[in-house]
Amino acid sequence: MSRKHHFHEGERTVQVRAGEAGIAARNVVMVSDSVIGGARPFIANQFMVAMGSIGAAGDVWASLLFGKPGFAHTADGSAIAVDVPMTCRDADEPLWTNIARNKEVGMLFIELGTRRRYRVNGTVTRRDDTGIEVTTREAYPNCPKYIQRRQLRSLGERGAGLMTASGMVLRGTVESIIRQADTLFIASHHAESGADVSHRGGDQGFVQIVDERTLRIPDYPGNSMFNTWGNFELNPHAGLCIPDFANGRLLQLTGTVCLQWDQADPADETGGTHRFLEFHVDRWILRDAIPQAEWQYLDASPFNPPVTNHTL
Numbered sequence: 001m002s003r004k005h006h007f008h009e010g011e012r013t014v015q016v017r018a019g020e021a022g023i024a025a026r027n028v029v030m031v032s033d034s035v036i037g038g039a040r041p042f043i044a045n046q047f048m049v050a051m052g053s054i055g056a057a058g059d060v061w062a063s064l065l066f067g068k069p070g071f072a073h074t075a076d077g078s079a080i081a082v083d084v085p086m087t088c089r090d091a092d093e094p095l096w097t098n099i100a101r102n103k104e105v106g107m108l109f110i111e112l113g114t115r116r117r118y119r120v121n122g123t124v125t126r127r128d129d130t131g132i133e134v135t136t137r138e139a140y141p142n143c144p145k146y147i148q149r150r151q152l153r154s155l156g157e158r159g160a161g162l163m164t165a166s167g168m169v170l171r172g173t174v175e176s177i178i179r180q181a182d183t184l185f186i187a188s189h190h191a192e193s194g195a196d197v198s199h200r201g202g203d204q205g206f207v208q209i210v211d212e213r214t215l216r217i218p219d220y221p222g223n224s225m226f227n228t229w230g231n232f233e234l235n236p237h238a239g240l241c242i243p244d245f246a247n248g249r250l251l252q253l254t255g256t257v258c259l260q261w262d263q264a265d266p267a268d269e270t271g272g273t274h275r276f277l278e279f280h281v282d283r284w285i286l287r288d289a290i291p292q293a294e295w296q297y298l299d300a301s302p303f304n305p306p307v308t309n310h311t312l
Contacts, residue, residue: 008193011230017261018273023224030140035077039118039141043109044073047155049082052106052187052197052239053098059254059282061094062187062197062241066291068155071131072109077139080107080120083131092164092287094252099124104194105134106187108142113151113298115144121196137194146201146220148182149298150245155291162288169212174286177244177251178215181207182300187239188231197239198228203300205307206269207242210278215240215253216260219275220305229277232257238279243290245297250289255282271305 007015007024015021035043049072051063065084074080089096099105103124110117118141126133170178182204187197200217208216219229232238236256243250260276270276 007225008190008230008234010190010233011226014226014229014233015224018224018226018275020224020226024226027223027225031138032140033138034136035074035080035118035120035139037077039139040074040077042111042116042118043080045069046072046109046111047152048110050108050110050185050197050199050241051095052189052195053095054102054104054189054195055094055098055254056101058237060187060189060195060237060239061098061252061254062185062239063093063095063252064185064241064243064250064289065095066155077136079125079133079135080122081131081133085131086129090162090287090289092285093289094285099127099132104189106195106197107134108185108197108199110147110199112147112183113149115147115149115301117142117144117147117199119198121194123194142199143223144301145222145303146301147199148201148300151296151298153294153296155293163286164288165286167284168281170209170215170281170284171212174251174284175209177242177249177286178207178209180204180244181242183243185241186228187241188228189235189237190231191235193231196227196231201301201304203304203307205309206304213281215279215281217277217279218270218305219273219277220271220303221273229259232259232277240279245290245295248288248290248293249286251284251286253279253281253284255280267306267308269305269307271303
């Protein structure tokens with residue numbers, strides 16, 4: 001059933017350098033060209049989906065969409081509908097402008113409370129006033145590692161008087177959100193394979209601020225397929241999305257990355273990989289994008305590597 005019979009050049013290059021090409025070849029059997037039956041009710045039960053999209057200048061963005069459970073649904077797994085009426089769309093959300101020009105998107109359905117997630121990449125084949133429909137190119141489950149458990153107690157409507165700010169340097173509120181982050185989503189793009197979005201998590205402080213335009217993120221052991229890093233091997237454009245659960249804000253950053261191999265890691269902050277991803281910020285957007293919600297933090301992932309304190 002695997003739709004993706006081969007990895008692209010960037011993925012193969014990274015897999016070989018990491019010494020994990022054999023593991024990747026075994027794990028690729030998880031990839032299908034449609035959403036498997038067991039994942040369809042999971043998708044329909046979600047109130048949040050992460051999405052990756054591509055801007056007109058090749059800039060990459062990661063986004064989060066919210067709705068009542070059932071707002072995302074698939075009948076047979078070949079396509080997923082996401083119901084977001086025009087009246088509920090934020091004009092400052094880059095996704096809506098991006099998909100008008102580039103129909104390739106990545107999707108990640110994630111249930112923080114159970115640490116379950118399911119990844120879908122595809123093409124927007126319907127875009128109208130009621131929402132979008134994405135035809136599935138590849139779909140597969142991801143492991144539960146590095147997800148901090150949060151239970152959604154209630155989900156309301158988006159409030160009035162929404163705030164949007166933007167900039168290029170990491171100061172003030174933006175810096176504070178990054179330092180407190182234990183969850184983020186990262187988007188990437190490949191010319192032929194399309195857009196992709198993935199989850200990254202760790203203890204607070206795992207996202208390091210190198211300077212006012214640069215972040216450094218450890219790359220933990222994963223499924224060995226290196227979809228994200230493989231895309232970055234060929235295309236450095238990246239998007240980050242960091243939710244501020246406590247205050248209902250969403251920080252989105254777009255920029256470029258540098259893959260760092262064989263780095264000194266005396267505190268084992270990479271979980272043994274000695275790999276870091278350095279992200280250079282081109283632009284950020286901070287919005288009151290998360291609907292009124294009550295979250296209960298449960299616990300951190302037991303797999304999180306240690307974090308040391310980092311300062312500018």
